[in-house]
Every structure is written in C-alpha cells, then in structure tokens.
Amino acid sequence: MTITAAADGSALGNPGPAGWAWYVNDDCWRAGGWPHGTNNQGELMAVLDLFRSTAHRPGEELHILCDSQYVINSVTKWMPGWKRKGWRKADGKPVLNVELLKEIDQALAGRKYTFEWVRGHAGHDLNEAADDRARAAATAYQQGVAVRQGPGFGPTPAGTAPEGAAPAVPAVPAVPTAAPAAPPLGQPDLFGEPDLFSELAEDTTPAPGTDASPEAIVESLERELLRPETRADMGRTGVLLHPDFTEIGSSGRIWTRDALMMALQDDPDGPTEFELLGAERLGESTVLLTYRSYARAGTALRSSLWVRDGTQWRLRFHQGTPEV
Structure with a gap:
C-alpha cells in the first residue's frame, strides 16, 4: 500500500509565526508550528513529522506531495553530499536548518518514499488542504490561541500491520485539563x-x-x-x-x-x-x-x-x- 500525503509550511513574515502540516484526508492529518520560524523550517518539519507519524507502518511507501523544491532537493539530492562534508555546503558554509535535516535523515532510514513536486496555490486538493492547516497553525501562534493539531495518523488497526512491523501501541487518551487560553505570544515565558x-x-x-x-x-x-x-x-x-x-x-x-x-x-x-x-x-x-x-x-x-x-x-x- 502507498500512503499519499501533502506536506506544507507557512510563515507569516518569513521569519515570523510559523506553521506546518501534512494531510492525507480529513480524518488523517497533523499540524503544528512555532512562535518564530521560517517557511522552509515549516516545510521541513511537515515532512519530518509525516515520517515520524507513519513510523509504525514501515512496510508502506510514502508518496509525498510537496510544493517546495528546496525540501525535495535537500532530501533527494543534496543531503548525501552535505553529510560527507560534515553538513557543510560546497562553499564550506554550514547547511541551514541542519538539525531538522539531520532528523529527517534519521527518520527516512529504511523507509520507502518518493517525492512529487506540485505547484503551490494551484488548486491541488491535498496541497491546498495542507497549506490551509499550516497557515492556520501560523495564524494561531500569531494570535496567541491554541493550534488545531489534527487527529494524526493513528496506530495500525489490529491484524493489518505490515509483515515484520512491530505491533502498534494503543493510543493514549489525552489528559483532560481546564487550561486557560494561551496568553499573547512574545518571548517564551x-x-x-x-x-x-x-x-x-x-x-x-x-x-x-x-x-x-x-x-x-x-x-x-x-x-x-x-x-x-x-x-x-x-x-x-x-x-x-x-x-x-x-x-x-x-x-x-x-x-x-x-x-x-x-x-x-x-x-x-x-x-x-x-x-x-x-x-x-x-x-x-x-x-x-x-x-x-x-x-x-x-x-x-x-x-x-x-x-x-x-x-x-x-x-x-x-x-x-x-x-x-
């Protein structure tokens, strides 16, 4: 089985309040972000979280729709050379966003995956859905309100785990709280x-x-x-x-x-x-x-x-x- 998902990032001001999201369908998506980040960081984080969220299904191929050629080239073309050079570019300067790239490098080990570039804001249903959720996360950080994180991928249903995969861990119910709304965001308190x-x-x-x-x-x-x-x-x-x-x-x-x-x-x-x-x-x-x-x-x-x-x-x- 192939899992097809769109991954996207958003930054209001770039840098500024930033969000990321990946989207499979309305019942399977995740989003998050930071008070301050860049669009590229959001794009990378969306891909990283998609790999992490599907780690319990290692036998299934990921088909990742992405409108960022920077992300696609980083993962599929440039990263092996950066690693050989100690995570430095050809001019000897440090690679940007290196921590996120290192995490992606670890997460994709042993995984089957393909990237497909899609044009952003061109009416592609999955890309538009991911973009909407990434922008909503960035906006939430800008306004100091809670982010809609989405349902995630969820564990593999009983009896459907791919051959050789570890049994899925049952989902843990969220801890009920009566938390106040997050205060306006500035520097982390x-x-x-x-x-x-x-x-x-x-x-x-x-x-x-x-x-x-x-x-x-x-x-x-x-x-x-x-x-x-x-x-x-x-x-x-x-x-x-x-x-x-x-x-x-x-x-x-x-x-x-x-x-x-x-x-x-x-x-x-x-x-x-x-x-x-x-x-x-x-x-x-x-x-x-x-x-x-x-x-x-x-x-x-x-x-x-x-x-x-x-x-x-x-x-x-x-x-x-x-x-x-």
Missing part, C-alpha cells in the same frame, strides 16, 4: 519561571543492561530531559517527547511539542533542583511522575505522564503549578 526542563547535579540513569523498572526508567529519562545539553539537542528531545506532547506551564501557557523544542534549543536555561514525590504505574504502558522543582524564581509542583511508544518511553503530558 518558559524560562522565567520554575520549569520542567532544568539541570540536575546527579545522574541516576540506569546502566545499560540493568533490569530497571518502568518507574526507574521514567525517572531517569525525566532527569535526562532536565539537563541543558539534552534540552539544546533537538534530536534527543524529539525522541523523548511524544509526537502529541503538550505542556501547561506554570504561567498557564500551553506549549506544543514543536514550539517547546525550538524554544529549548534557543535557550536551554540554567540549573534547578529536583525532589521526587512519587512514581505511579497507571497501566502497563503508562507512568505518572510527580516532583517538586526548585529554581531561582521559586518552587513548583510538577506532574509528567510518560507512555511507552513501542520500546521507547516518551513524555506525553506535563503540567506545573507554582507553590505559594
């Missing part, structure tokens, strides 16, 4: 408050080969996620954060996965103490972690919901509440 991603002095990651419990694994991953070197590494945070990750910060702002990854890469922030309050297994593939964070701005009570995605534990939801 995540770093002016006690936040989830903070440095710890102690490394308690279980040694390779140890038979650690899910609770211990999740705690170690949370601690890893608090280190500045991890927060600054978009490749690693992309692994640790679930594709549908959401955070409600101490300020009440709602953070999507992509917005947080970009903000953390730009400003990894400084050290914060960590006091574990509890690690509770809610199911075979779900662990709730609660702890208290100590930072220069004060203390906060925090909860993190981790879910097992195949063999990888990933952070699905986080919320912080300042202590008075």
